[in-house]
Amino acid sequence: MTITFRNETFRDDFTFRNSLYNIRRFPFPFDRDEYMYSVNMEPHVRGKKDSVFENLIDVDEHYVAEMQDRAMVLKEDPLRCQALPHMMAAQWDTLELLMEHQAQDYPEHFTLEKNGDRWRWINRPMGIDDTFTFGDPATLPYPPMEYITRQAQGDFCIVDQRDNNLWMDAGMVTTQADWSLDFDIGMNFMEWHGPVPLAHQIGVFDRALKFLLNLQQGKPTRRLNWTTTVNPRLDTSPENYPKWGPDRMTVTPDNVGEKMHLRVELQSLWRLPRSNAILFVIRCYLISLNELVTVPKWGRRLPRVLKSLPPEIIDYKGLTRNRPIMIDWLAKYDDGAVTSPGI
């Protein structure tokens, strides 16, 4: 399908919007009226046409604008992209995986031609046509992970596997929900998850780590995570907290529908073939409450979920001030119907 890429911003005048088509395919993350952390993982297999699961690496109408925003973040702060020296094989693995998926599923926008180690990559939306030698970083304008993740939606961490643990040893992280690659680089699975409340105590991270250590090549897995963001801002990093933190104080009952966004991360995990590392893709989707309530079952469910949250999760997700405003505004969309589990 040919995608019409939107000309829009995720900062300053915030012109980001979702088309009707994109609203319909938004990955609403709640399959019941309450929410608690769990090991919510499932095989990352193709899903329904016109859903975000149709292709395993999803490209949508925000692609070009997101890549422009990433370039701006990197210009201001190059440390959003880092790779430790032993991760070079994993970088090439990542380049191959993203090029192959984008070219296979969006042939009108991307082409990959392989002639032995001599590869030609064409990215039409971004006007790129490069020929390079796979395995030779000198033939690319950036190191391989940076090169391809400047051309792929979502944040990316590459974790190395050793000593029965996973280590965050490389990443491109410019659209994160308040955590820092520069802070986490070199940490292991339990260390970088240190700030998360409740989940350690109920064994979520022990089970998740065990599962991931056994992840097999060709059998990627996925989960959804969510938070909220004031304004459609992609870069809500700790580094830039002074830019976006004060936005939380600007939400009122009159503007909450427009300003408050549900931020959903479709996270997929891929075992990489040469390096045995794991690629962790965090694909971020934003939707304003105004857009969200156009789907009645989502408008009904979201206030119920927000009411159900334990105080620790409210605090961790930065919802303390604005949750009551959201619940009050959303109340009119809850008709009281009894619902059964399922999206």
Ligand code: HEM
């Ligand atoms: C949060 C990375 C896999 C569950 C986080 C955070 C990071 C992260 C950086 C933010 C922590 C902070 O506040 O500083 C990763 C990476 C993974 C991975 C690199 C794969 C290698 C998983 C898996 C699960 C999981 C498999 C569960 C099954 C969570 C939860 C949170 C979290 C529940 C809190 C999110 C929230 O409430 O918004 N993760 N994670 N993570 N992670 Fe992971």
